[in-house]
Amino acid sequence: MTVQNARGPLHDWNRNVARIVACADTPQLPAVLVSAIRDLVGFEHSVIFGYPPGRRPLFLFDGFSTAQKKSVIAPYLQRNYLDDPFFAACARAIDPGLYRMEDLTPDEAASETHPGYVSPCVSDSPGYLSEEIGFFARTDRGVYIVLSLMRPGDAPPFSAQEFATLEEIEPVVQSALARQWQTLGATGSPPQPTLGLSDYVEHSFRTFGRQVLTDREQEVAHLILRGHSSASLAAHLGISPATAKIHRKNIYAKLNISSQSELFALFIDGLSTVPSGGEPESRPNGTA
Structure with missing residues (x-):
């Protein structure tokens, strides 16, 4: 056979x-x-x-x-x-x-x-x-x-x-x-002993802009950072698209920026200031 x-x-x-x-x-x-x-x-x-x-x-x-x-x-x-x-x-x-x-x-x-x-x-x-x-x-x-x-x-x-x-x-x-690439980031980016990466990210989302933004504006900023458009912001928050755009404009003005890319850059800048073993430091420009 x-x-x-x-x-x-x-x-x-x-x-x-x-x-x-x-x-x-x-x-x-x-x-x-x-x-x-x-x-x-x-x-x-x-x-x-x-x-x-x-x-x-x-x-x-x-x-x-x-x-x-x-x-x-x-x-x-x-x-x-x-x-x-x-x-x-x-x-x-x-x-x-x-x-x-x-x-x-x-x-x-x-x-x-x-x-x-x-x-x-x-x-x-x-x-x-x-x-x-x-x-x-x-x-x-x-x-x-x-x-x-x-x-x-x-x-x-x-x-x-x-x-x-x-x-x-x-x-x-x-x-x-x-x-x-398991060792990538070994120099200058050691593992944090107190909080994990997701904890730092979530903490930064919660505290982003708290020194200069209202609670409502912080909420809107968090959603923008997560990729929401003015239309989806409105649907998520139960407000009109026009109101969502006003919130976005006010946020940009208070943070001295003019685009979503700059908003994201501020957020990333805040992440980069996390001290070893601690929480992200407050930033004078309003980022966490």
Whole structure:
């Protein structure tokens, strides 16, 4: 009796997992991991950033050409990251997992500011990409490692089946990312012995702007930081959209800023002042 060696759909993935394990803790791991994922689901661009709490993102790996890298990475690290829903999600201590960027994008930014898909990392031109999705991993030090996969504007977004396939391999991807950069943030960002990362973030949300904002304005500011538009603010608080916009305008005026990106920058600045073993310090500009 002859037994055929039938190969199941995960045969190639299992072989790639063996390669991933063999490359653990080596410089080859990111490229091997990205290649293994591409064997299952196609995409054009890939990039990995580290997001230490209270600090600018760290560039870790990319699949761009040299010209693309020069044109997109530096602007992102200098300023554009403040408009990135992935960065915002890490700052509010999102659960590790796989996410579509559109599901993390404030509805106001998606419908009013950016008609069409954009990526703060690659381009602010609507339609440059059809979609970006990200694997979110978190190290024991509270540093997020995010692997983004992108498709160009002339390609279809990731289908439900493709996303489901990526969700199946997400535990392996997350583990590989967290292990590869487990010591990231060791210098200057030691683990806090008293409170966890999520505790610091929640404390900062609760106290943000308390020196200059009214209780109602603080509540509105918290919701803006969580990605709410004027319309969703109104629905959440039971007020009119016009009143929500007035609150937003007053908040910006009191904090001497003019945009949601600047509001978020103030919040991140507050996170970066957390002393070792204690609570975030009060800031004279109204941030916690």
